[in-house]
Amino acid sequence: MSKSRSELSLILTGVARDPLGLMGLIIVGTIIFCALFAAWITPHDPIGMNIKDRLQGPSLTYLLGTDQLGRDTFSRVIMGGQVALKVALPAVFGAMIIGLTLGMIAGYGPKWLDNLLMLFFDTIRSFPTVMFALAVVALVGPSLQTVVFVVMATSIPTYGRVARTQTLTLRNSEFILAERSMGAGMARILGVHMLPNIIGVLAVLAAMDIPTVIALEAGLSFLGLGVKPPTPSWGALLKDGYALIRQTPWLVVGGGLPIILATLGFTFLGESLRDVVDPKLRKQR
Amino acid sequence: MLQYALRRFALAVLIVLVAVTAMFLMIRAVPGDPVQIMLGPRATPELQARLTAELALDQPIWRQLVIFYGNLLQGDLGTDVFSGRSVTNIVFQQLPHTLSLIFASILWSAALGIGLGAYAAAHPNTLIDRMTAAISVAFVAAPAFVVALLSLLIFAVNLKWFPAIGVGEGIWDKLDHLVLPAFAIGLSWVGYVARLVRASMLEVMGENHIRTARAFGISEGRIVLSYALRIAILPVVTVIGVGMGFLLSSAVFAEIVFARPGLGKLVIDSITTRNYPIVMGSVLVSTTLFVVSTALADLINAWLDPRARSEN
Numbered sequence: 001m002s003k004s005r006s007e008l009s010l011i012l013t014g015v016a017r018d019p020l021g022l023m024g025l026i027i028v029g030t031i032i033f034c035a036l037f038a039a040w041i042t043p044h045d046p047i048g049m050n051i052k053d054r055l056q057g058p059s060l061t062y063l064l065g066t067d068q069l070g071r072d073t074f075s076r077v078i079m080g081g082q083v084a085l086k087v088a089l090p091a092v093f094g095a096m097i098i099g100l101t102l103g104m105i106a107g108y109g110p111k112w113l114d115n116l117l118m119l120f121f122d123t124i125r126s127f128p129t130v131m132f133a134l135a136v137v138a139l140v141g142p143s144l145q146t147v148v149f150v151v152m153a154t155s156i157p158t159y160g161r162v163a164r165t166q167t168l169t170l171r172n173s174e175f176i177l178a179e180r181s182m183g184a185g186m187a188r189i190l191g192v193h194m195l196p197n198i199i200g201v202l203a204v205l206a207a208m209d210i211p212t213v214i215a216l217e218a219g220l221s222f223l224g225l226g227v228k229p230p231t232p233s234w235g236a237l238l239k240d241g242y243a244l245i246r247q248t249p250w251l252v253v254g255g256g257l258p259i260i261l262a263t264l265g266f267t268f269l270g271e272s273l274r275d276v277v278d279p280k281l282r283k284q285r
Numbered sequence: 286m287l288q289y290a291l292r293r294f295a296l297a298v299l300i301v302l303v304a305v306t307a308m309f310l311m312i313r314a315v316p317g318d319p320v321q322i323m324l325g326p327r328a329t330p331e332l333q334a335r336l337t338a339e340l341a342l343d344q345p346i347w348r349q350l351v352i353f354y355g356n357l358l359q360g361d362l363g364t365d366v367f368s369g370r371s372v373t374n375i376v377f378q379q380l381p382h383t384l385s386l387i388f389a390s391i392l393w394s395a396a397l398g399i400g401l402g403a404y405a406a407a408h409p410n411t412l413i414d415r416m417t418a419a420i421s422v423a424f425v426a427a428p429a430f431v432v433a434l435l436s437l438l439i440f441a442v443n444l445k446w447f448p449a450i451g452v453g454e455g456i457w458d459k460l461d462h463l464v465l466p467a468f469a470i471g472l473s474w475v476g477y478v479a480r481l482v483r484a485s486m487l488e489v490m491g492e493n494h495i496r497t498a499r500a501f502g503i504s505e506g507r508i509v510l511s512y513a514l515r516i517a518i519l520p521v522v523t524v525i526g527v528g529m530g531f532l533l534s535s536a537v538f539a540e541i542v543f544a545r546p547g548l549g550k551l552v553i554d555s556i557t558t559r560n561y562p563i564v565m566g567s568v569l570v571s572t573t574l575f576v577v578s579t580a581l582a583d584l585i586n587a588w589l590d591p592r593a594r595s596e597n
Contacts, residue, residue: 020422122300123303126575126579127304128571128572128575129531130533131552131571131572134537135308135311138559139312218428242434246442249443252435252438253438260427263426263427271422
């Protein structure tokens with residue numbers, strides 16, 4: 001336990017020493033902080049309407065102005081961060097776990113199973129993400145769960161492929177051969193010896209995947225096919241902003257900037273994590 | 286090479302088959318009567334009966350699949366529930382708009398990205414190199430639809446430099462309408478391509494034939510342009526082929542934001558009216574497009590670089 005803790009602090013120090021990494025850490029930290037304490041930070045009720053004050057510009061009362069129903073944009077932006085993370089974290093985590101399991105099975109199991117799983121991965125990847133999302137939404141209807149499912153389904157192949165490649169490389173390494181010759185079973189080899197060597201790479205991949213997921217959630221909500229109103233999501237803000245683009249620029253700005261900031265933050269953090277955890281990966285992709 | 290090409294082609298066909306079958310089964314797996322879902326609650330019994338017969342829903346599932354594939358092979362993607370027009374016609378009417386948008390985006394972003402990447406690699410660790418790197422990351426991070434919205438706000442609504450909606454008529458007007466959507470889709474690719482070209486350029490610049498060229502006194506500019514760049518450009522080809530899926534996804538958003546006709550707009554409009562045959566037809570066509578372009582990119586890559594052929 002203490003070993004993994006010191007490793008973690010080592011990684012964090014490494015990230016903080018890189019200027020872009022530090023910036024990523026600060027942005028991501030701020031977003032997570034705002035999401036956790038959204039209920040205390042938001043100056044107004046994010047779904048509370050006040051028609052009298054509709055479509056106002058920024059002021060001290062309404063930091064980013066109000067929308068067509070007089071809802072405070074700033075409060076909705078803060079609350080939207082919570083929604084974005086609520087979709088992104090479970091989806092990325094779920095995809096990572098499933099992808100990891102399938103990828104390790106593909107890499108370690110029999111050849112026919114490997115081929116089958118690869119075909120499965122390739123098939124999922126053959127749908128353009130948004131088109132796949134649209135097809136699923138058309139069939140089962142829009143909701144937070146649908147978005148999480150779509151995101152999970154579309155990113156499983158990425159994790160699966162990386163986990164498979166890693167397993168294939170490790171499979172014939174000396175320490176695994178030694179384990180096998182001593183009679184270690186498949187579960188033990190995969191779980192105890194291979195997993196720690198694969199999980200780091202996948203964690204980096206997950207950090208870099210979060211922006212894509214946030215963007216997809218926002219995109220679907222922008223199309224009116226993601227989370228349902230009145231839930232404040234960044235995409236929903238953009239949807240309102242798009243409809244009112246000639247009346248007020250603040251909704252588009254308020255919805256767009258957090259998405260760009262979040263994407264930047266997670267990308268910086270992910271790249272910096274990658275360099276610290278495994279410098280060899282720098283050349284790939 | 287031929288053997289590789291055949292194998293790659295077979296894989297592409299297999300993937301499309303599995304994807305299409307999965308999609309077909311997905312529609313059938315949706316709880317409730319598909320006819321009722323498609324036509325909505327207000328449909329007349331005659332209409333329901335006609336659609337049931339048309340989709341062969343009274344037949345066992347394997348026969349439905351056979352009929353579906355039979356129609357597909359004849360280029361029949363089904364019929365639009367509301368207008369009675371052929372889905373194939375509707376989809377292929379919209380496709381050119383989307384394709385021209387995608388190609389315009391690739392063209393400008395690859396040209397600029399390759400230029401920036403090559404310049405950065407030729408002058409490593411200078412201020413411009415670092416700036417290119419920072420801007421690249423920033424550009425890669427910006428989701429296309431957010432860029433589309435912000436550029437709509439800035440360049441169309443506020444500055445009024447470019448038209449906000451539609452595709453326009455006549456060649457110049459059409460190009461004018463292409464600028465903002467292509468800008469929004471291509472922006473993140475500029476950074477991506479630039480980083481890619483820079484990395485592979487630096488690798489190529491260290492190789493023997495470049496050193497030999499230098500030893501012969503060939504000018505640095507000529508080495509970069511006619512020796513190094515020719516090889517360094519290769520990964521871009523693959524990336525663009527594989528990136529077709531992303532480009533299609535971005536195009537969906539750009540079409541909505543700029544109210545352009547196209548595949549994406551078609552799908553969204555069809556979802557809101559629950560017009561399943563059109564949704565499925567468009568998804569099918571775009572998936573096929575994506576699979577074919579990925580396979581083509583792999584083939585070009587294998588043709589240019591024989592090492593790629595032996596890999597899985």
